[in-house]
Amino acid sequence: MMWNETMEALSADEMHKLQSIRLKRVVEHVYANTPFYRKKMMEMGITPDDINDIEDIVKLPFTTKDDLRNNYPFGLMAVPMSEIVRIHASSGTTGRPTVVGYTRRDITAWSECLARCFTAYGATKHDLFQVSYGYGLFTGGLGAHYGAEHIGASVIPMSSGNTQKQVQIMHDFGSTALCCTPSYALFIADFIKDSGVPREEFKLKYGIFGAEPWTENMRRELEQKLEIKAYDIYGLSEIAGPGVGFECQCQNGTHLNEDHFYPETIDPVTFEPVKDKEGELVFTHLTKEGMPLLRYRTKDLTRLHYGTCECGRTLVKMDRILGRSDDMLIIRGVNVFPSQIESVILEMPEFEPHYEIYVDRINNLDIMELKVEARPDAYSDNMNDIFALNKKLSSRLNSVLGIAVKVKIVEPRSLERSTGKAKRVFDNRKLK
Amino acid sequence: MIAQQISVFLENKSGRLTEVTSLLGEAGINLTAFSIAENSEFGILRMIVSDPEKAYKILKDAHFAAKLTDVLCLSCPNTPGALAKALKLLSDEGVFFEYMYAFANGETANVIIRPDNIERCITILQEAKLQLLAASDLYRL
CATH class of the missing domain: 3.40.50.12780 (ANL, N-terminal domain)
Structure with a gap:
């Protein structure tokens, strides 16, 4: 129509x-x-x-x-x-x-x-x-x-x-x-x-x-x-x-x-x-x-x-x-779009589409950390399962983005929900 | 024989453990035993409680990453060498543990175990005449 x-x-x-x-x-x-x-x-x-x-x-x-x-x-x-x-x-x-x-x-x-x-x-x-x-x-x-x-x-x-x-x-x-x-x-x-x-x-x-x-x-x-x-x-x-x-x-x-x-x-x-x-x-x-x-x-x-x-x-x-x-974030000279990270997260059924990206510079090195919520049933009683889940996402991000990303799995519903445009990227390098 | 353990994934943030225990306390749920496995970023709280199903529902409703897992409770005399004997038996049979934690209760010592093969573990322990606590008894301790 x-x-x-x-x-x-x-x-x-x-x-x-x-x-x-x-x-x-x-x-x-x-x-x-x-x-x-x-x-x-x-x-x-x-x-x-x-x-x-x-x-x-x-x-x-x-x-x-x-x-x-x-x-x-x-x-x-x-x-x-x-x-x-x-x-x-x-x-x-x-x-x-x-x-x-x-x-x-x-x-x-x-x-x-x-x-x-x-x-x-x-x-x-x-x-x-x-x-x-x-x-x-x-x-x-x-x-x-x-x-x-x-x-x-x-x-x-x-x-x-x-x-x-x-x-x-x-x-x-x-x-x-x-x-x-x-x-x-x-x-x-x-x-x-x-x-x-x-x-x-x-x-x-x-x-x-x-x-x-x-x-x-x-x-x-x-x-x-x-x-x-x-x-x-x-x-x-x-x-x-x-x-x-x-x-x-x-x-x-x-x-x-x-x-x-x-x-x-x-x-x-x-x-x-x-x-x-x-x-x-x-x-x-x-x-x-x-x-x-x-x-x-x-x-x-x-x-x-x-x-x-x-x-x-x-x-x-x-x-x-x-x-x-x-x-676009430039992390150690590599161009990274938050949307690329989102795509990777959404490809993996173990994770929720709720995430936050933190960038910082520590000892002159750019560090990117991703906080992400897992699906309720993906949390395990076993440490190794959580480590494996973390590794699975960080490896995938590494291969897609070409840089290392530190993944931090957080509790369900712990990241802020937005009613308007979501703020998902926190680049703390600019503050210094 | 098989008991339900409730586990909760918690970030290392102050007050989270208080929230979990308060929620359960308010609902009249008693903790029989618990342990925490942790690293620098998160911890996994594992608990034996008086009413696992109810505890699970309460924690889920409050959006905690709660999970129910099958475990066993081995009950042995609270005397030197008693645990070693039971563990040797199981390791000789090739049974592995994902984790375990223990609590003593007067004359007996109870060990919560999460074996890789729960059915086989039960068979071995029963054949050796070692005592496994019934789930209902465990919850009431």
């Missing part, structure tokens, strides 16, 4: 034309109304006249999170504040938050993108959406809320937290769709199990999970525990929030709403565009009025695939985000 078949299955030619027209328009808009971009473009010796085709995008300047911070709070708005109807800000824990503004038309376009996502998952106006993303400055809650309303579904604005209430409402109201972070979904799943209420009494059909990277194994885990289909929804507040991209029923990649957000992949070091291999994802707003960004560097690493999907969509697809260029 498609929400907007015209756009979602547009021919490559037509998409190219549309993107070219829209790019030119947005460049004219920011050149005239955003002093930051006007200055940058003047420094580079380019004007909107140089932008006539989507391919010309490579001439344009990049935008980074720092640019947003330096123009805090409203420096990058391209319309008078009287035109802005909504303001969101990133959940960033360091430095100033990054702020984004939406006009009424931006909100409609964003809701349209989310309507495409939800329709792709099979949701209709007959569904009951439990939105358990945080409501507030974070785009997740209100974003999903408006999108679900846009398709005519009934929305339960739960926000995150108060898990007991979440489960009670899910049960009593008969929620069919759950929107939250995958780590919170796991937490809810455990809660449901503990509640002892039989699964048949719940009507949940699909989970719409995003706002943090998650792995294929985590999907299987969630699908099994909650007995649902679990779909990835991709987004970032700087670009729109959830709904920048979405999975279709094929569950083998994330379609990007490229008529609104033009994606490129670049080499994060040389900034050269890369094709047919992994690179840093970069987005340019094609329709945004409130705060359009040119070539915004997401730090997310992925690969783009063009062509027609089995679902019929022609919207470009990206691989599941493996990690972020800024999430």
